[in-house]
Amino acid sequence: MGRKAVSIDTKKGIILLRDTRMFQHEISKKLNVSRHCVRQTIRKFNRLYTTSTKPGAGRHSKVTRRQKRASKLQQLRDDTLSLNDLVRYVQTSLNLNISRQTVSRVLHEFGLVSYVSPRKPKITHQQRCYRLFWSWDLVFYYVQ
Structure with missing residues (x-):
């Protein structure tokens, strides 16, 4: 289980206390966060000049936006294409x-679905x- 995320208000407080020349271990005691969190927040602020969480964390997608658009276009050209x-x-x-x-996930992002062939109808009573x-x-034919 991961650690609880520190709020942006707490990060702003860390930066404000750092600007008042307070030591990192004093900041961590005062705000009740770890020293590592204080050190990381200060380092990130020095590099990016912001305390907000930047997007881009996590695993990168294997499929680029251009490739997603190309597969979408192929589906729009011929909507009878199956997923395979x-x-x-x-x-x-x-x-x-x-x-x-x-x-399938790429198509779903664009609000599309792949072609699924309709099921054969069941036979009627007649x-x-x-x-x-x-x-x-046939049975009686072969019996004779």
Whole structure:
């Protein structure tokens, strides 16, 4: 389990107390945060001049925005493409090895879905009767 995030108000307090020439260990005691947090906040403020949390943390996506748009365009060109066809297109033309789940997620980001073929309808009662008569005719034909 990760540590609890420190609020931006606390980080601003760390910077203000640092500007009053207070030592890092005194700041950590006064605000009840770790020394490491104080040191990290000051270092980040010196580098970025802000205490806010910057975006960009986490794992980078394997698929770029351009590649996402290309796969979206392919789906819009031919909406009868299945998910496997789209994966094949991405592998050949974009030279990217990604799974069906990733392609599905990319399409979902644009509000699209891949083609799913409709299920075959079940046979009706009349079709079942015709099939039974046909099979009985075959049985009696071979018996004679």
